[in-house]
Amino acid sequence: MVEYETPRLGTVFHALGDATRRRMLRDLAGGERTVGxxxxxxxxxxxxxxKHIKALENAGLIRREVRGRTHLCRLDxxxxxxxxxxxxxxxxxWIDRLxxxxxxxxxxxxxxxPTPKKGDDQ
Numbered sequence: 138m139v140e141y142e143t144p145r146l147g148t149v150f151h152a153l154g155d156a157t158r159r160r161m162l163r164d165l166a167g168g169e170r171t172v173g174x175x176x177x178x179x180x181x182x183x184x185x186x187x188k189h190i191k192a193l194e195n196a197g198l199i200r201r202e203v204r205g206r207t208h209l210c211r212l213d214x215x216x217x218x219x220x221x222x223x224x225x226x227x228x229x230x231w232i233d234r235l236x237x238x239x240x241x242x243x244x245x246x247x248x249x250x251p252t253p254k255k256g257d258d259q
Contacts, residue, residue: 145196145197145216145219146216146219146220146223148192148195148196148197149196149197149198149216149217149219149220150220151192151196152192152193152195152196152198153196153220155189155192157179157181157189158189158192158193160178160179161175161189161190161193161199161210162193162198162199162212164178165199165210165211165212166212168211169209169210169211170209170210171207171208171209171210172186172187172190172208172210173186175189175190175210190210193210196216197213197215197216198212198213198214198216198217199211199212199213200213
């Protein structure tokens with residue numbers, strides 16, 4: 138079972154709150170990348186890219202391995218499952234609310250629609 142109040146969940150959402158980090162995660166879904174490869178699509182320095190990578194590491198979303206002078210990053214999707222489960226509660230909440238609204242609107246429409254009289258062509 139996922140614990141919704143863990144500090145880790147907060148760091149996951151913090152990491153996901155930045156578009157650059159979300160793009161880095163999407164890129165990592167295609168396989169491991171170096172820091173330089175992760176920084177390449179953006180107009181940012183390697184130092185700035187490293188800060189983004191550190192935020193992703195702190196959230197447990199990526200693992201970094203050092204091979205000589207090369208830092209290789211790979212996606213660790215485990216913490217995304219906790220975030221997904223947390224969000225799923227609200228998805229169910231809104232689906233239920235929208236289903237109620239739909240029923241109310243259909244009932245309202247049915248009341249307002251004039252009933253066809255016998256012999257009327259429609």
